[in-house]
Amino acid sequence: MTETTAQxxxxxxxxASKGTGGRRPRGAARxxxxxxxxxxxxxxxxxxxxxxVPHTGLVSARYLPPASEVLASLARxxxxxxxxxxxxxxxxxxxxxxxxxxxxxxxxxxALGALPRVRAFTTSTVDFLRPIPSVALIxxxxxxxxxxxxxxxxxxxxxCFWLIYIxxxxxxADVDPVAEQTARSYGLGRLARIRHVxxxxxxxxxxxxxxxxxxxxxxxxxxxxxxIGSPGIGREIAVAQSxxxxxxxxxxxxxxxxxxxxxxxxxxxxxxxxxxxHTSVRGxxxx
Amino acid sequence: xxxxxxxLAALAAGTALTLAATxxxxxxxxxxxxxxxxPVTVGVLPITAVAPLYLGVEKGLFEEQGLDVTIxxxxxxxxxxxxxxxxxxxxxxxNVVSLxxxxxQGLPLTVVANGMTTTGDADTDYSALVxxxxxxxxxxAQLQGATVAIDNLRNIGDTSVRNSxxxxxxxxxxxxxxxxxxxxxxxxxxxxxxxxxWVVEPFLTIALEQGATPIAANFVELDPELSIATxxxxxxxxxxxxxxxxxxxxxxNASLAHAxxxxxxxxxxxxxxxEIDPEIIDELRWPRFETEIDRGALESVTELMVTDGxxxxxxxxxxxIR
Numbered sequence: 001m002t003e004t005t006a007q008x009x010x011x012x013x014x015x016a017s018k019g020t021g022g023r024r025p026r027g028a029a030r031x032x033x034x035x036x037x038x039x040x041x042x043x044x045x046x047x048x049x050x051x052x053v054p055h056t057g058l059v060s061a062r063y064l065p066p067a068s069e070v071l072a073s074l075a076r077x078x079x080x081x082x083x084x085x086x087x088x089x090x091x092x093x094x095x096x097x098x099x100x101x102x103x104x105x106x107x108x109x110x111a112l113g114a115l116p117r118v119r120a121f122t123t124s125t126v127d128f129l130r131p132i133p134s135v136a137l138i139x140x141x142x143x144x145x146x147x148x149x150x151x152x153x154x155x156x157x158x159x160c161f162w163l164i165y166i167x168x169x170x171x172x173a174d175v176d177p178v179a180e181q182t183a184r185s186y187g188l189g190r191l192a193r194i195r196h197v198x199x200x201x202x203x204x205x206x207x208x209x210x211x212x213x214x215x216x217x218x219x220x221x222x223x224x225x226x227x228i229g230s231p232g233i234g235r236e237i238a239v240a241q242s243x244x245x246x247x248x249x250x251x252x253x254x255x256x257x258x259x260x261x262x263x264x265x266x267x268x269x270x271x272x273x274x275x276x277x278h279t280s281v282r283g284x285x286x287x
Numbered sequence: 288x289x290x291x292x293x294x295l296a297a298l299a300a301g302t303a304l305t306l307a308a309t310x311x312x313x314x315x316x317x318x319x320x321x322x323x324x325x326p327v328t329v330g331v332l333p334i335t336a337v338a339p340l341y342l343g344v345e346k347g348l349f350e351e352q353g354l355d356v357t358i359x360x361x362x363x364x365x366x367x368x369x370x371x372x373x374x375x376x377x378x379x380x381x382n383v384v385s386l387x388x389x390x391x392q393g394l395p396l397t398v399v400a401n402g403m404t405t406t407g408d409a410d411t412d413y414s415a416l417v418x419x420x421x422x423x424x425x426x427x428a429q430l431q432g433a434t435v436a437i438d439n440l441r442n443i444g445d446t447s448v449r450n451s452x453x454x455x456x457x458x459x460x461x462x463x464x465x466x467x468x469x470x471x472x473x474x475x476x477x478x479x480x481x482x483x484x485w486v487v488e489p490f491l492t493i494a495l496e497q498g499a500t501p502i503a504a505n506f507v508e509l510d511p512e513l514s515i516a517t518x519x520x521x522x523x524x525x526x527x528x529x530x531x532x533x534x535x536x537x538x539x540n541a542s543l544a545h546a547x548x549x550x551x552x553x554x555x556x557x558x559x560x561x562e563i564d565p566e567i568i569d570e571l572r573w574p575r576f577e578t579e580i581d582r583g584a585l586e587s588v589t590e591l592m593v594t595d596g597x598x599x600x601x602x603x604x605x606x607x608i609r
Binding site for chain 1: 332490
C-alpha cells in the first residue's frame with residue numbers, strides 16, 4: 001500500500017536533506033515567524049471553500065454538507081462516550097500493532113543483520129512477502145479472527161513490520177567499518193559493539209521506519225474497522241454510511257484526520273528527542 | 288549514551304505494550320457462561336430490518352431462554368456464511384435468496400427463524416424499485432435496455448426485479464444490472480449513472496424525499512407473503528446443541544412478535560445501533576415481523592431462481608427450514 005514511500009534507504013541522515021542548501025539560513029528567520037500564521041490562514045481558506053462549495057450548488061449539500069454542519073456534528077459527537085470509546089479502540093489497535101511490529105522488526109532485523117548468510121537466505125522470501133498489500137489479507141483476517149481487534153492487529157503488524165524491518169537491515173548494514181574495527185581493537189565484546197556501534201548507527205534508520213509505520217498503522221487500523229467491522233472509528237463510519245447519515249460520515253473522517261495529525265506530531269517529537277545527538281536534528285535545532 | 292538509554296527505554300516500553308496486548312487478549316476470549324446463560328454470537332448488518340433482534344435483547348427475551356447474545360455488525364454480508372460454517376458465528380441474518388444459493392451449493396446451513404416479511408402492500412412496503420425525478424420510465428416493462436442498480440448481482444434484487452418486469456409484460460433478459468451499495472444508489476440516480484434502483488430502507492425514504500418515484504414493489508409482486516430475510520445457523524450447531532438452537536428460535540419469535548406489536552419501541556431501538564436521522568425514522572416504512580415463514584412464497588422464489596439460472600433445481604424446503 002505505502003511501500004513506495006519506504007523504497008529508498010535514507011542516506012545515513014534521514015532528515016538531512018531538509019537542512020542542506022544555502023538558502024536555509026537566510027530564509028529561516030522569515031519563515032520561522034510567519035509559518036504558524038500561514039498555516040492558520042490555509043486552514044481557514046480550506047474551511048471557507050468547503051463551506052462555500054455546497055452553497056453555490058457546485059456539489060449538492062446532500063453529498064457534501066457544508067463545513068459548519070460537519071464540525072457541529074463532530075462537536076455533538078465528541079460529547080458522547082461512544083465516540084471516545086471508538087477513538088480509544090482505534091488508538092489501541094494502532095499502538096498495539098505498531099508496538100508488536102516494532103519489537104519483532106528490531107529483534108529480527110538485528111539478528112539477521114548480524115548474520116549475512118541467513119540474511120541472504122531470507123532475502124528472496126522477504127522480497128516476495130513485502131509487496132503484498134496488507135489489505136489483501138482482509139479475507140484471511142476475517143476467517144482467522146472474525147471482527148475482534150486481532151483482525152486489525154494482523155493487518156497493522158503485517159504492514160508496519162516490513163517498513164521497520166527493512167530500515168533496521170539498512171541501518172545495521174551502514175555501520176562504519178572503521179568504527180567497528182576500532183571497537184574491536186579496544187576489546188569490546190559482541191553485545192557492547194551492538195550497543196555502542198551498531199545501535200547508534202541504526203537508530204536514525206529505525207526512527208524513519210517508525211515514523212512511516214506510525215502513519216501506515218493508523219491507515220490500516222481505520223481500514224480494518226471500516227471493512228471488517230472491528231470496533232473503532234472505521235466501524236462508526238460504516239454504520240453512519242449504512243444509515244445515510246452523510247454529515248456524520250464527514251465528521252468521523254475529520255476525526256480520523258485529526259488523529260493522523262496528532263500522531264505525526266507525536267512521532268516527530270519522539271524522533272527529535274531520541275535523535276537529538278544526531279547531526280540531522282542538531283542541524284535543525286541550531287538553524 | 289543518554290540517547291542509547293532513551294532508545295532502550297522506548298524498546299522496553301514497546302515490549303511492555305506487547306505483553307499488555309497478550310494480557311488483554313486473554314480476557315476477551317473467555318466464552319464462559321455468565322449466570323448460567325449460554326453465550327451466542329449473532330452476525331447482522333446494522334440495518335432497520337434487524338430491529339427486533341436488538342429489541343429482544345434489550346427486553347431480556349433472549350435471557351428468558353437462557354441465552355447471552357452478542358450482536359456482531361462487522362464483516363459485511365459476504366463473510367457471514369463462511370463465518371457461520373466455521374462456527375465463529377452461531378446465528379446470522381441473511382436474505383433468503385443468498386441462503387438458498389448457499390444451500391444449493393451444498394453449504395450446511397439451515398433457517399431457524401423468520402427475519403422479516405414483506406407487508407404485501409405496494410404502498411407501504413419496505414423496499415421498492417424507484418426511478419429518479421423526471422424519469423420517462425413509469426412502469427417496470429419500460430426498463431428494457433435500462434441500467435438498474437442493485438446491491439448484489441445474482442441475488443434477491445435482480446431476481447425480484449426481473450420478475451416484476453416479466454409480470455408487467457417486459458423483456459427481463461435485456462436489463463443491465465449494476466452493483467452499487469444502497470447508500471450510493473440515490474446519488475447514482477441523481478447523476479444519471481443508473482436509470483432505476485432497487486432500494487431498501489432507510490434509503491427508500493431518503494430517495495422518496497428527494498423526489499424519486501416508485502414504479503414497482505418488487506417483493507410484494509414476487510409474493511405478498513414473502514419472507515425476505517431469515518435467521519440461520521449451521522447444521523453442525525443443530526446437531527451438537529439443538530437446545531441452544533431451539534432457545535434461539537423461541538427467543539427470536541418472541542422478539543419478532545414484540546417488535547410487530549410495539550412499533551414505537553421498534554422505532555426507538557434504531558437510535559441505539561444506527562445513525563439514521565430522527566426525522567427519517569419517523570417516516571420509515573417497516574416490513575412485517577412475522578414469526579411464520581410462508582413456504583408457498585419460498586417455492587415461488589426458488590422457481591424464479593431456477594428460471595434465472597441461480598440454482599440448478601428446486602430445493603427441499605423441509606430440510607432447509609427447521
